[in-house]
């Protein structure tokens with residue numbers, strides 16, 4: 001907790017406004033922060049005890065400012081378990097943002113589609129997730145100040161926010177999808193056999209993030225909305241290899257629509 005408090009103290013010394021909404025921007029989605037007005041940028045490397053982003057498509061800074069009538073704190077770059085960080089390090093930003101005052105967290109990510117009715121460029125509102133990471137950020141001593149030892153996860157993705165996202169997508173004439181996000185550790189993309197397994201388990205999309213952050217946010221009583229950018233068909237669906245360049249390129253292609261959707265959603269929160 002000492003590290004979290006020192007990081008929070010540093011950030012509070014740099015901020016003159018309290019954010020109420022957190023925004024995690026996934027691979028290639030960092031530009032969604034461009035629409036934040038009067039932004040204050042704080043590089044992760046300047047924050048005591050904070051990890052740094054090491055993945056292409058992840059800038060590595062907080063952007064704090066106005067988005068409509070709300071003060072938001074956006075993560076331009078997140079941390080992934082596959083980078084070699086512990087689960088506690090991966091989710092440190094959630095606990096820091098909680099102590100800065102956020103009540104709502106919008107988590108975005110780039111994901112591969114397991115559902116053959118989806119296609120690259122689709123946005124998917126996350127109904128629920130499957131934690132297939134064989135780990136959990138809450139393992140170890142419980143942080144009682146954040147939440148209970150055994151948190152309820154029966155509505156991890158807030159139903160009200162889910163509806164707001166659906167309505168905003170409709171208003172924007174966006175063909176948005178809904179589905180189950182299955183989080184795996186990565187950094188490998190899946191084998192075709194693993195994708196058939198995920199489909200059998202009921203997953204619609206696969207990713208390498210989001211699950212640890214959402215578990216930690218739910219534990220801390222933060223309302224969560226998750227939106228995936230479907231950047232590719234998962235392994236074995238198309239007869240072609242997968243690569244990160246395609247992921248970032250697809251995210252970039254849909255960023256304007258995604259930015260517009262996020263702005264509309266934030267205006268309604």
Ligand SMILES: O=P(O)(O)O[C@@H]1C[C@H](O)[C@@H](CO)O1
Nearest residue numbers: 026027109110208209244247
């Ligand atoms: O940070 P996200 O989950 O958006 O990024 C996904 C998962 C991997 O980091 C990367 C693989 O291309 O995209």
Ligand SMILES: Nc1nc2[nH]cnc2c(=O)[nH]1
Nearest residue numbers: 110111112206207208234
């Ligand atoms: N695990 C996983 N994460 C992704 N992120 C973007 N595409 C993919 C994918 O196909 N699999």
